[in-house]
Amino acid sequence: MDAIILQILNGLDKGSAYALIALGLTLIFGTLGVVNFAHGALFMIGAFCAVTLSRILTLSHEVIDETKTDFLGNPLKVDVPYLYDIFGQTTGDAIIDWAVPISILFAIPVMVFIGFAMERGLIKHFYKRPHADQILVTFGLAIVLQEIIKYFYGANPIPTPAPEAFRGSFDFGAAMGFDPNTIIYPYWRLVYFAFSAVIIGAVFAFLQFTTFGMVVRAGMADRETVGLLGINIDKRFTIMFGIAAAVAGLAGVMYAPINSPNYHMGMDFLVLSFVVVVVGGMGSLSGAVLAGFLLGILESFASMAVVLETLPGINQIIIYLVAIIILLTRPRGLMGRKGVMEE
Amino acid sequence: MMGLTKKDFTLLLIVAVLALFAPFILNPFPEGSAMAQFNAGYPDLMQRLVIFGIFAIGFNILFGLTGYLSFGHAAFLGVGSYAAIWMMKLLTMNVVPAIIISVLVAGVFSLLVGWISLRRSGIYFSILTLAFAQMSYSLAYSVLTPITGGETGLQPKAGDPRIIDRALGADGTERANFFGLEMGSSYDMTVGNWVFTFSAGYYLAAVVMLAAFYLSIRIFRSPFGLMLRAIKSNQQRLNYTGLNSKPYTLAAFVISGMYAGLAGGLLVAMDTQVGAERMFWTASGEVVLMTILGGAGTLIGPILGAGFIKYFENIVSKINESILHQWFAFMPDGIEDFLVAIVYPFIGKGWHLTLGIVFMLVVIFLPGGLVEGGQRVARLFKRKKPADDNPDGKTTPAE
Numbered sequence: 001m002d003a004i005i006l007q008i009l010n011g012l013d014k015g016s017a018y019a020l021i022a023l024g025l026t027l028i029f030g031t032l033g034v035v036n037f038a039h040g041a042l043f044m045i046g047a048f049c050a051v052t053l054s055r056i057l058t059l060s061h062e063v064i065d066e067t068k069t070d071f072l073g074n075p076l077k078v079d080v081p082y083l084y085d086i087f088g089q090t091t092g093d094a095i096i097d098w099a100v101p102i103s104i105l106f107a108i109p110v111m112v113f114i115g116f117a118m119e120r121g122l123i124k125h126f127y128k129r130p131h132a133d134q135i136l137v138t139f140g141l142a143i144v145l146q147e148i149i150k151y152f153y154g155a156n157p158i159p160t161p162a163p164e165a166f167r168g169s170f171d172f173g174a175a176m177g178f179d180p181n182t183i184i185y186p187y188w189r190l191v192y193f194a195f196s197a198v199i200i201g202a203v204f205a206f207l208q209f210t211t212f213g214m215v216v217r218a219g220m221a222d223r224e225t226v227g228l229l230g231i232n233i234d235k236r237f238t239i240m241f242g243i244a245a246a247v248a249g250l251a252g253v254m255y256a257p258i259n260s261p262n263y264h265m266g267m268d269f270l271v272l273s274f275v276v277v278v279v280g281g282m283g284s285l286s287g288a289v290l291a292g293f294l295l296g297i298l299e300s301f302a303s304m305a306v307v308l309e310t311l312p313g314i315n316q317i318i319i320y321l322v323a324i325i326i327l328l329t330r331p332r333g334l335m336g337r338k339g340v341m342e343e
Numbered sequence: 344m345m346g347l348t349k350k351d352f353t354l355l356l357i358v359a360v361l362a363l364f365a366p367f368i369l370n371p372f373p374e375g376s377a378m379a380q381f382n383a384g385y386p387d388l389m390q391r392l393v394i395f396g397i398f399a400i401g402f403n404i405l406f407g408l409t410g411y412l413s414f415g416h417a418a419f420l421g422v423g424s425y426a427a428i429w430m431m432k433l434l435t436m437n438v439v440p441a442i443i444i445s446v447l448v449a450g451v452f453s454l455l456v457g458w459i460s461l462r463r464s465g466i467y468f469s470i471l472t473l474a475f476a477q478m479s480y481s482l483a484y485s486v487l488t489p490i491t492g493g494e495t496g497l498q499p500k501a502g503d504p505r506i507i508d509r510a511l512g513a514d515g516t517e518r519a520n521f522f523g524l525e526m527g528s529s530y531d532m533t534v535g536n537w538v539f540t541f542s543a544g545y546y547l548a549a550v551v552m553l554a555a556f557y558l559s560i561r562i563f564r565s566p567f568g569l570m571l572r573a574i575k576s577n578q579q580r581l582n583y584t585g586l587n588s589k590p591y592t593l594a595a596f597v598i599s600g601m602y603a604g605l606a607g608g609l610l611v612a613m614d615t616q617v618g619a620e621r622m623f624w625t626a627s628g629e630v631v632l633m634t635i636l637g638g639a640g641t642l643i644g645p646i647l648g649a650g651f652i653k654y655f656e657n658i659v660s661k662i663n664e665s666i667l668h669q670w671f672a673f674m675p676d677g678i679e680d681f682l683v684a685i686v687y688p689f690i691g692k693g694w695h696l697t698l699g700i701v702f703m704l705v706v707i708f709l710p711g712g713l714v715e716g717g718q719r720v721a722r723l724f725k726r727k728k729p730a731d732d733n734p735d736g737k738t739t740p741a742e
Contacts (some may be wrong), residue, residue: 035466127705131466132412137706138637139628139687143699151696152690272622273476278470311487320474320481327471 002178006185007300009172013189013258016196017043018212020251021273022280022288023200025242030220030283031240033122037138040270041145042245045114046252047261048149049107049160054099057083098163100257107253109245115245119238142266150263157260161189166257182275192254199250200289203243207285216240220283275323281336291334295319351560352641358556362549365389366539373536377669379597380661383654386418386529386542390613391653393552399633399645400552400559401602406631407640408568409595410575411461412469412625415476418456419600421483423449423607423621425490428497428617431519435507436499438519438526438547438612442605448596449604457596461589464578476624484619496618521547526612533647544613551609555602560642562598571595590648602629632702638712647713652698660694 008235021043028036060079068076083092095102122141126134161167170190172183207213219226219233252261259265276295280287301307303315326333361368370384385390398420405411418621423445430441460471485490491497499517519526526544533539561567570591573581581588611617620626629652637648664687671679689697709716 122707132410132469133706133710135412135466135469136631137703139631140699140703142704143695144703147693147696147699152695155689267625271473274470274472278467282466313482316481316485317478320478323474324459324471327467327474328459331463333466 001171002182003304005172005176005248006183008297009185009189010303011184011270011297011300012193012293013296014299015293016193016267017251017255017292018273018276018296019289019292020196020199021248021269022292023203023285025273025277026247026250026280026283026285026288027203027240027244027247030285031237032119032123032127034126035138036123036132037135038142038264039138039145039244040268040273041251042111042114042143042248042256042266044149044261044263044266045145046111046249047160047256047265049110049249050100050103050160050253050256051153051261053103053106054096054160055109057081057096057099057102059276086145097173098150100160100162100253103253104250105343107249111246111249112242114249115242116238116244119241123241144336146263146266153261153263159206159260160256162163162191162257164283166191177212179304188257195254196251199247203247204285206243206298209283211237212239214243231250272319273321279323279333281333283337284333284335287335295322298322344676345557347564351564351642355553355557355560358643358646359553362393362465365392365549367369370537375536380666383658384540386527386540386545387614388653388657389542389545389670390548390609391648393548393659394609394613395554395633395649395653396632396646397552397609398603398606399637399649401599402604402630403599403634403639403641403645404559404562404571404602405599406634407638407645408563408575409571409592411592411596412631413460413472413596413599414469414631415456415472415474415479416599416603416630417624417626418476418602419449419453420607420626421479421617421619422452422619423604424611424617425483425497425607426604427489427608427611428499428615429614429655431499431611432497432503434705435505436513436517436519437507438521438608441519441612442551442608445604446601447604447609449607450601453597453600453603454593457593457600461592461596462672473624473627475499476622476627479622479709480545480619480624483622491619492617493619496616498616508686511540517615519544519615548609548613551605553715555605556642556646561671563642567591569595571690579707593724597696632698634712636702636705638714641712641714644686644712644714651713655694655698659690659697660692662690664691 021039025036025039026044028034028039031225058081060081064075065078066075068078070076081092081096083095086092087095118141122137123134126137169184169186171180172178172185174180176183188296207217215226215231215263216236219231219236223233252265263329272295273292276291277288279295280289280291298318299315302311302318307314345355346354347543348733350665366384368384369389370382370551372382383392398416400411402416405413405416410538413536417729426448427441427445428446434440457471458466484493487493524543526547527542529540529542529544531538531540537679539610568590570586574588574592578588607621610621630649633648633652637646638644664683667683667686667690668679671682674682685695687693705712711718
C-alpha cells in the first residue's frame with residue numbers, strides 16, 4: 001500500500017509538468033488549430049526566467065570589508081549584492097532565497113510577450129497552411145530558441161535551488177500511520193503539484209466563467225460563426241496564445257528546482273507532451289490534464305523495482321506503448337471530441 | 344537513355360560527375376592557405392555527404408512524393424546499422440553482406456512500423472512514427488543491451504566468430520573491406536600545394552548513392568510515383584474513385600525505410616561502430632531539415648540539403664573566435680571586435696542557430712527549398728520567355 005502511494009506521489013510532479021505543457025498545447029491547438037512544436041521551448045524559457053531572475057538578484061559590486069584581512073593585514077574585497085544596499089542584509093538574503101517563486105511575477109509578462117510576438121510575427125501566417133508546415137516552422141523556431149538559450153547560458157545544467165523553507169522532505173509515512181521514512185516526499189514537489197493544480201483550475205475557471213472564456217470556447221467550436229457575429233475572434237485567440245505560453249513558462253519556472261534547467265529540456269518534454277495530448281484527445285483540455293497525470297503516474301509505477309524485474313526497461317517505453325495502443329484503438333483519445341483531426 | 348528522359352539523364356550525369364570529382368571540387372583551396380579550412384575533401388566528410396544524401400533521397404519518397412511527414416526515420420537508420428554490425432561480427436568484415444542485410448532488416452522493420460502507423464494520417468501519423476522511434480531508441484539504449492551494446496554501442500572485436508572470414512582463412516583484421524579492398528584505404532594525390540584524397544570507402548558510398556538516386560528517378564517517373572503524387576494532392580478523392588491507397592503508402596514507407604537502412608549500413612561500413620544516439624528523434628528531425636532545406640518533392644533537393652547541412656556541421660562549426668579575428672584583422676580594432684561579436688553567435692558552436700533560422704526562412708518563403716530558390720534566380724536571368732519553363736505560372740517542385 002505504502003509503495004503504491006509513493007508511486008502515485010512520484011508520478012504527480014512529472015504528471016503536473018506533462019499536464020501543464022499539454023494544456024498549453026491543447027489551448028493553442030483547440031483555438032488556433034496550430035500544432036506548436038515550439039511549446040517545449042517555451043517551457044524551457046520559463047525555467048530560464050527563474051535562472052535569469054536569480055542572477056539579476058545576486059548582481060553584486062565589490063566593497064572593501066575592513067573586518068576581514070588577508071595574512072598581510074590588508075583589508076579584503078568582498079562581493080556585496082546590490083540588494084543588500086537597498087533592503088539590508090537579512091531581507092536581501094531572503095529575497096535571493098525566494099528567487100524561484102518571485103520569478104513567477106517576472107515570467108508572466110515575459111512569457112505573454114513572447115507568446116504575443118510568436119503569434120503575431122509567425123504563427124498568424126500559418127493558419128491556412130497545412131499542419132506539416134506548422135510543425136516544420138515551429139520545429140525550426142524551437143531550434144532557434146534553444147540555440148539562443150545555449151549561447152547565453154551555456155550547455156551545462158544550471159542548478160536553481162528552491163527556497164530554504166522548501167528544501168527537505170515531508171514524511172507521509174509518519175503522517176498517515178505507516179512506518180516513518182517509507183513515504184518521504186520533497187516539499188518542493190508538493191508545491192509544484194499544488195501550483196499546477198491552481199494554474200489548471202485558473203485556466204478552466206477563466207474559460208468557464210468569464211465572458212471572454214465563453215467567446216473563446218464558442219470560437220473553438222465554430223470560428224467562422226463567432227466571427228460573423230461581429231466579434232474580433234483573432235484578437236482573443238492571440239491573447240489565448242499568450243496565456244498558453246505563460247502556462248508553459250510557469251510550468252518551467254517552478255520545474256527549475258526539480259531538475260536543473262538545461263538548453264534541451266524543452267525538446268525532452270516536447271515529445272512526451274505531444275504523446276500526452278494525443279492520448280488525452282486533441283483539442284480536449286480536460287483530456288490533456290487527465291492524460292498528463294495518468295501517464296506521469298503510470299510512468300512512475302513502471303519504474304518500480306517489482307515491475308522492472310519482470311519487464312525490464314518498461315519504464316522507458318510505457319508512455320509510447322500506451323500512446324500507440326490508444327491511437328490505434330481510439331484515435332480521438334480518451335476525451336477527444338469526434339471529428340477533431342480524425343481521418 | 345537508361346529508361347530516363349533527356350532531362351533526367353542530364354541530371355543523373357551531373358550528379359555522377361559531381362560525385363566522381365568530389366575530391367577535387369570539395370578541395371578548391373591549397374593546403375596551408377588561410378581558406379584551407381573550407382576544404383571538405385577529406386574522406387570522412389565526403390562519405391557523410393553521400394550517405395546522408397541517400398537517407399534524404401529515401402525520406403523524400405515518403406515526404407516529398409507521398410506527403411507523409413515521418414518524425415521517426417532515424418529508427419530505420421539505426422536498425423540498419425545494428426544489422427550491419429552484426430553481419431560484420433558474425434560473418435565477415437566484407438561490407439557487401441552487411442549492406443544487403445541492413446536494407447532487408449530495415450525493410451522488415453519499416454513494414455511493421457508502417458503497417459501500424461499508416462492507419463492514421465496527418466499529425467497523428469507524425470506522432471505515431473515519433474513514438475515508435477523513441478521507443479526503439481529507448482529499447483536500444485537500455486533493454487536490448489545484449490543485442491545493441493546499450494550506452495557503449497557496438498563495434499567489431501578480435502574475438503568475434505566471423506564464420507566466413509575464418510573459413511577462408513583471412514587475416515583477423517577488424518577493418519571493413521570490399522573483397523579485400525579496405526574501406527579506410529586512400530590514395531593522396533599531390534599537385535603543387537593541393538592534396539586530393541581518393542578514398543575507397545567514399546567511392547563505394549558514391550556508387551551506391553548514384554544507384555539509389557537512379558532508382559529514385561525511376562520511382563518518381565513511374566506510374567507508382569504518379570499514384571503517390573495523387574495521394575499527396577488529395578487522398579480522399581482518390582479513395583472515392585475506388586482506389587485503395589493503403590498499399591501504395593505502405594510501399595512508399597517501406598522503400599524509404601529501406602533507403603534509411605541502406606544509409607545506416609553504409610555508415611557502419613565506413614566507420615564500423617554504432618551507438619543508440621543515432622536513433623534519437625532529433626536525428627529524425629535532421630533528415631526532415633535536409634529534405635525541406637533542399638526542396639521536398641524535387642529529385643536533387645534532398646542531396647543538396649544533406650550536403651548543405653553536413654558541410655555546415657563539419658566546416659562552419661570549426662570556425663572559432665580567433666579565426667574570426669584573423670578574418671576581420673584588416674578592420675580598425677573597435678569595428679573588428681564589433682563584427683566578431685555579431686558574427687560569432689551564428690558560427691562555430693552556434694551554427695545550429697544559423698541552421699534553424701535558414702530552415703525557418705525556407706519554410707516561410709521558399710516552400711520548394713533551395714531548388715526553388717535556384718529556379719527563381721534562374722528565372723530572373725531568363726526574363727525574356729517566362730512562359731517556357733512554367734506554363735501555369737506556379738512553381739511545381741514535384742516535377
